[in-house]
């Protein structure tokens with residue numbers, strides 16, 4: 001099938017490419033644009049490791065065609081750090097609160113939590129758990145992921161910061 | 167297990183007219199792409215391999231939620247996420263938001279559309295039963311012109327619906343239930359992001375605390391969403407007193423035929439199907455005013 005021309009803004013940069021219509025966005029990001037932060041965990045729309053932000057929505061990029069993202073604004077984990085290179089509050093929260101072990105789910109978790117905090121800046125624990133229900137973690141038991149998101153919510157809303165969990 | 171879809175040509179029409187023309191041109195070889203949250207997984211497993219994919223995501227006419235007199239009109243491309251945020255929809259028929267929040271997970275709800283959910287024809291979809299409870303009608307457009315089919319007449323079997331090749335479901339028209347109506351959608355699932363082991367929706371009205379009108383519909387308990395007409399009829403004039411309630415649950419179970427699968431045996435799913443009906447009825451009655 002003829003390749004199609006697509007243009008998207010990925011982490012602030014305009015990128016134009018030719019893609020086969022059947023190319024999934026996750027493959028386009030990982031294999032063409034070399035953005036290997038979003039992971040492929042299940043490839044069946046269940047695990048959320050491939051989550052990216054597309055036009056203000058948390059999306060499983062294994063379940064979107066790259067052609068559907070023509071004209072879209074996309075953020076992956078590679079675009080999360082602050083412009084000065086320091087860690088985003090969520091990245092810092094995951095480090096401080098031990099929100100990761102193997103780290104496989106983390107890029108999806110952080111990008112998803114970013115959209116959650118944009119929509120609900122001060123979520124309750126229940127809202128956090130419901131909000132990240134599309135992201136599976138095989139390691140942490142979620143406890144410290146919830147704490148990491150709470151850390152980021154507090155930091156982003158200007159609260160004085162607590163020390164790291166031990 | 168392949169997870170790369172078969173090749174296809176991609177089309178992104180800007181209007182319903184352009185989309186129906188494309189569908190007419192490619193006929194059986196074309197498939198509509200909405201939110202893609204059912205179709206793309208099927209294409210990855212090669213359970214579907216359309217040669218032409220008509221993405222209706224750029225058609226502005228298919229978007230939006232409006233109150234038009236006594237009806238709520240929801241564009242087919244409205245996502246679950248947009249539906250949940252719509253005060254117009256929730257004020258008119260709160261069962262929509264209640265059921266929508268029980269579908270899939272946040273990411274799937276950002277992409278998945280109401281039109282796709284009701285047009286898909288998977289008995290595991292939750293919105294068909296909700297639309298049956300509300301007596302919604304589906305607006306359909308094809309090369310031959312527009313028509314309307316009631317949700318209650320739309321489902322024929324697993325992945326078999328009244329939609330003909332080349333037709334697009336454009337909007338869902340819901341007669342707004344009376345103020346003070348009772349409603350509930352009860353869904354048993356193993357975890358968030360799972361289809362129902364058993365689910366039931368109820369919309370009812372009361373007079374003097376007794377049920378005046380009642381609709382009960384079931385999800386994932388047969389080869390399609392089904393309306394439990396006999397069960398509902400036994401409850402008119404009652405306040406869910408024991409003999410009538412038991413009769414209704416038995417009547418609902420009589421039309422259940424869930425497949426044995428990883429969610430349970432036929433017997434188990436039928437048993438909990440009755441429990442979902444009872445819970446939905448009780449919650450709906452408690453919410454009703456009148």
Ligand SMILES: Cc1cc2nc3c(=O)[nH]c(=O)nc-3n(C[C@H](O)[C@H](O)[C@H](O)COP(=O)(O)OP(=O)(O)OC[C@H]3O[C@@H](n4cnc5c(N)ncnc54)[C@H](O)[C@@H]3O)c2cc1C
Nearest residue numbers: 198200201202203204205270278279281282283291292335
């Ligand atoms: C992990 C996971 C869990 C899920 N859990 C649930 C659940 O609990 N409950 C539930 O109800 N659903 C569930 N789903 C399915 C989800 O809700 C889908 O979004 C929905 O079934 C289809 O909507 P869509 O917009 O994604 O449509 P698509 O996937 O794009 O299309 C589905 C089908 O409908 C057809 N179609 C779509 N729109 C139209 C239209 N306007 N006119 C005519 N035909 C059309 C397509 O051609 C296709 O055959 C789940 C999905 C996933 C991936």
Ligand code: FES
Nearest residue numbers: 041042043048062
């Ligand atoms: S890889 Fe996309 S959801 Fe698991």
Ligand code: FES
Nearest residue numbers: 101103137138139
């Ligand atoms: S940290 Fe290993 S999967 Fe989440």
